[in-house]
Amino acid sequence: MLTNHAKLMQFFAVAEEVTGRKKLQKMIYILQKCHVPFEEKYQFHFYGPYSEELTLRMEELCNLGFVAEMKEDKSNYYQYNYRITGDGLDFLNQFSIDMPDIKTQVELLQRRSSRFLELVSTMLYFDDLSKDAVVEKIHIVKPKQNYTSDEINEAWTFIASLQKNPLQ
Amino acid sequence: MAYKDEQLNEEKVFKDPVHRYVHVKDQVIWDLIATPEFQRLRRIKQLGTTNLTFHGAEHSRFNHSLGVYEIVRRIIYNFQDRPHWNKDERLLCLCAALLHDLGHGPFSHSFEKVFKLDHEHFTQQIILGDTFVNKILKRVSPGFAQKVSDVIAKTYEDKLVVSLISSQIDADRMDYLQRDAYFTGVSYGHFDMERILRVMRPIDDQVVIKSSGMHAVEDYIMSRYQMYWQVYFHPVTRSAEVILSKILHRAKHLFEKNYTFKLEPTHFISFFKEDVDLADYLKLDESIVFYYFQAWQEEDDPVLHDLCERFMNRRLFKYIEFNPNQQMNEWMELYKLFQDAGIDPEYYLVVDSSSDLPYDFYRPGEEEERLPIHLLMPNNELKELSRHSDIVESISGKKRTDHKLYFPADVLHRMNDKSHLKKRIFELLYGQGESK
Numbered sequence: 273m274l275t276n277h278a279k280l281m282q283f284f285a286v287a288e289e290v291t292g293r294k295k296l297q298k299m300i301y302i303l304q305k306c307h308v309p310f311e312e313k314y315q316f317h318f319y320g321p322y323s324e325e326l327t328l329r330m331e332e333l334c335n336l337g338f339v340a341e342m343k344e345d346k347s348n349y350y351q352y353n354y355r356i357t358g359d360g361l362d363f364l365n366q367f368s369i370d371m372p373d374i375k376t377q378v379e380l381l382q383r384r385s386s387r388f389l390e391l392v393s394t395m396l397y398f399d400d401l402s403k404d405a406v407v408e409k410i411h412i413v414k415p416k417q418n419y420t421s422d423e424i425n426e427a428w429t430f431i432a433s434l435q436k437n438p439l440q
Numbered sequence: 441m442a443y444k445d446e447q448l449n450e451e452k453v454f455k456d457p458v459h460r461y462v463h464v465k466d467q468v469i470w471d472l473i474a475t476p477e478f479q480r481l482r483r484i485k486q487l488g489t490t491n492l493t494f495h496g497a498e499h500s501r502f503n504h505s506l507g508v509y510e511i512v513r514r515i516i517y518n519f520q521d522r523p524h525w526n527k528d529e530r531l532l533c534l535c536a537a538l539l540h541d542l543g544h545g546p547f548s549h550s551f552e553k554v555f556k557l558d559h560e561h562f563t564q565q566i567i568l569g570d571t572f573v574n575k576i577l578k579r580v581s582p583g584f585a586q587k588v589s590d591v592i593a594k595t596y597e598d599k600l601v602v603s604l605i606s607s608q609i610d611a612d613r614m615d616y617l618q619r620d621a622y623f624t625g626v627s628y629g630h631f632d633m634e635r636i637l638r639v640m641r642p643i644d645d646q647v648v649i650k651s652s653g654m655h656a657v658e659d660y661i662m663s664r665y666q667m668y669w670q671v672y673f674h675p676v677t678r679s680a681e682v683i684l685s686k687i688l689h690r691a692k693h694l695f696e697k698n699y700t701f702k703l704e705p706t707h708f709i710s711f712f713k714e715d716v717d718l719a720d721y722l723k724l725d726e727s728i729v730f731y732y733f734q735a736w737q738e739e740d741d742p743v744l745h746d747l748c749e750r751f752m753n754r755r756l757f758k759y760i761e762f763n764p765n766q767q768m769n770e771w772m773e774l775y776k777l778f779q780d781a782g783i784d785p786e787y788y789l790v791v792d793s794s795s796d797l798p799y800d801f802y803r804p805g806e807e808e809e810r811l812p813i814h815l816l817m818p819n820n821e822l823k824e825l826s827r828h829s830d831i832v833e834s835i836s837g838k839k840r841t842d843h844k845l846y847f848p849a850d851v852l853h854r855m856n857d858k859s860h861l862k863k864r865i866f867e868l869l870y871g872q873g874e875s876k
Contacts, residue, residue, distance in 0.1 A: 273771060273791045274764055313552075315560070316594045318811035327803070328795035332841040336765045359765055366768060398595075412597045 276311050277329060278367045281338055283310075284356035285364060287378050291353045296330070297322055298389035299381045305396040306434055308374055316413075320394040330354070338363055376437045384430070391419055392427045403428075444468060444531055444580045454506055458619050462510040468580060469509070469534055475572035476722075477542060481505055483725035487620060488547045489680035490671065492754050494624035501541050507615035512537035512604055514637055515611065515647075524642040529601050531580065536591035536605050539573065540612060542566050546726040547684055549797075554688040555711045557721075564589050565718045599645035607647065608802055608813050609636070609660065617663050620671060628666035631659040641816055648814040648822060657813060658831045661802045665835050668801060675844055678792050679756040682846050686787045687733065687747045694741055703735040743787055750848075758849035760869055761842075762791060770868050771845070777868070781861045783851060794842045802826075802836050845869075 283300070290296045301321045304310045312326040333339040338360030342353045356364075381389065394414060398406045407424055446467035454462040464470050472478055481502035490497040512533050519525040543563030545551050552558060566573055567589045577585035590596035594606050604611055614633055621629025639653025649657050671677075691705065695712040705712070707728050710720040736748040750756065764771070771791070778785040804812050804826040814822040826833040847869065855862040 274793070276795075277764075277793075313558070318599065322810060324800045325795055328797075328800075328841070329793075332793055332795050332843070335841045336763070338765065363765065363768060366772070409595070413595050415597075 275367075275369060277333060277338070278364060278369050279310055279371060280326075280329060280333065281356055281360050281364045282369060282371050283374065283378070284339060284354065285361065286375055287382060289353060289355045290382075291351065292386050293327075293330075293352050294319065295386040295389060296354060297326060298386060298393040299378070300326055301393045302381060302389065302396060302434070303374060303377060305393075305399070306377055308372060308377070309370075314397075316397060320390045320414075321397050333360070377434060380430070380434060380437070387417070388423070388427065388430075390414075390417070391423060392430055395424075395427055395431065444584075456503070456507065456510070458507055458615070458622055459510045462506045463513065466531065466534065468531060468576060469538060471576045472535065472538055472573060473506075475576065477566050477571055477573045478502070478505070478539070480722060480725060481541065481544070483727055484544055484546050484548075485726060486616065487624075487671075488549060489684060490620075490624065490674070490677045492680045492756070493674050493676040494626070494671065496623045496625050497620070499619060499623045501544050504615055504619055505538055505541050507619055508540060508605070508611045509534060509538040511611035511614055511633070511637075515604055515640060518637060518640065519642050522642055524600065524644060526598065526600075529598060532584070532587055532591060533601055533604055535577065535580075535584075535588045536601070537611055539563070539567060539588060540592050540605055542573070543721075545721060545724055546729045550681060550685045550688060551711070553796075554685055554692065555716070556714055557711075557716065560593065562718065562721050563592055566722075567592070569718055571718075600642050600647065603645075603647050603811075607811060609647070609649070609657065613664065614660070617660070617667055620667060621663070624671050626667075626671060628670055629663045631663045632656045633660075636660060643814075643816065643822070646811060646814065648816045649825075651815045651817050651823075651828070654815055654825070654829055657815075657825060658829055661825075661832050661835060665801060669840075673794060673797055673842070675759050676756060678844065679759060679846055680751065680754075682757060682790050682792055683747055683751050686790070687736070687744065687751060690741070690744045690747060690787060691732075691736070694744060699741060701736075702739055703732070705732060708732065743784060747787065755850065757788075757790070757846040759792075759844040759846045762845035764791065764843060774865065774868050777861055777865050778847075781855060781859075781865070783848070788848050788851070790846045792844050792846060794840075802832065804836050 283303070284290070290299065298320065300310055300312060301314050301323070304314070312323040312329065314321040314323045330339065334341045337357055340355050340357050342355070344351045344353060391410070394410060395406050398409045401409060410419055410424065447465050448467060448470055452464045452470060456462050464473070479502070482500050484501045485491065486499050486501055486504045487497045516530055516533055520527060540563070543559040543561065543566055545557070545559060545562070548559050567577065567585050568574060574585050577588055587596065591601055591605060594602050596602050606612065614636070617629050617631070618633065635653060635656040636649070639650040639656065640647050641650055691708065692712045694701070695705065707724055710716045733748045733752055736744050737752060739745045774789060775785045778789050802813070803810050804824055813825040815825055815828055817823055826836045852862065852865055
């Protein structure tokens, strides 16, 4: 029952707090691409890979009181931050789910901005293409973000570092 | 004349209950409709199991695909002399609209979940692979099939083209809301599409709505909200969907345990192995699925036999509202009681959540998760819809979610009346003794 919800709560138990919906979307996608068994379906949207299923599931977790959503006023926009609650931890403790240890990957992702994770997740979305084709695709699908060569190179290094830390 | 410019001698029309007529003048579109891959969509219902709740909902992906094409055709007609619109993209838009659902299979939501498939992946394969559709697209130009594929995958460079097929107010949604409302017979789901088409404007890389058309868009958002809860998420439809998923799980489980089926499940084997190629995928339509479900009613395995009999004869599971936070202990007790009573809870005690559904609400996209609907104000400023419309703001602020617990009430009622198991199960489910 609610195995996919429990997997997300397991993520929050490790991440403690996630700042921003966009960052959350991209973190879960990148972890999926690292073979963490999240099952939310992603599609490519205006701002990169996005999962409506994840958005709905987060709303359910908040409504159930398992995850707390904090709305932060950032003057020209609102940012939503998420943290697992005591009820969420109690629920999680009753579950035995088969999840790998994601601590290292989550720590690496937490340190990065949502803009950077948008770039990384978009690059991973096209991981069936050659490196050059991925870069070309980034400029096609993300013309407004103006990602620089330095950022793209940094993203390659970051992807390599994620892959260097295999799941336990 | 180049194939891409070829026109039929006479315009062809399809009579359509939603748009009155679907007009076809391009030879390419006419040829695409005639392909086996597109004709296959006639044998796949748009709403899967919804016809078990709303008996009129028998319309197909074929109907819907023609409808999306027709809406895009009308939008392009309105856009043809407007700035920001590239007339050269016309045929690309029409082809992408027509083919956007080409990879859907029978009951695709359940099939995708159980067999880990993605219909969009198959849409790409049909468009780019060795198919009749691909041959036609290649005749337009060598790179045309890839462009159509990119538009449908939302990775095409011209975002304006993509947004006609896929955005928060796109031709896909505008067709299915009206078509599903028409065929289910519900009174919600209707909105003034003609008005919306008249106030759509291409601006840079998105379609925006002239602010004077805001009320028509409010109606569209309301209908989307109503259809979600009243049709798409109807608890009886979900019951049928739960049983369908469990049939697929059971059949796969039996195959993995080397169970000998009375009827060899030839069409399902690559699905069970999660190694489905395009040829296998295209062979499976609803008629094949129903054939197996009919046959599996004769199987010796009691679970597969019972679930198929339920699905074919609409003997669905009953449900109660369920709050996983407050009722976790009850659920664990029920799970054990079902096991003790010899009713496998893996198949007969199922929690279903609103997030398990492939439909969505309007999202204002506050943190750039999704592109919202923008209103074009008289001073040419763009404003996000919910910031300007109280109605949309109130709906998009509501995060209504829902969980239900499904179970076979008929089996429980047939249990021995003196059984303490029965008494306790009914207490947990209904908060009292056996419900009539």
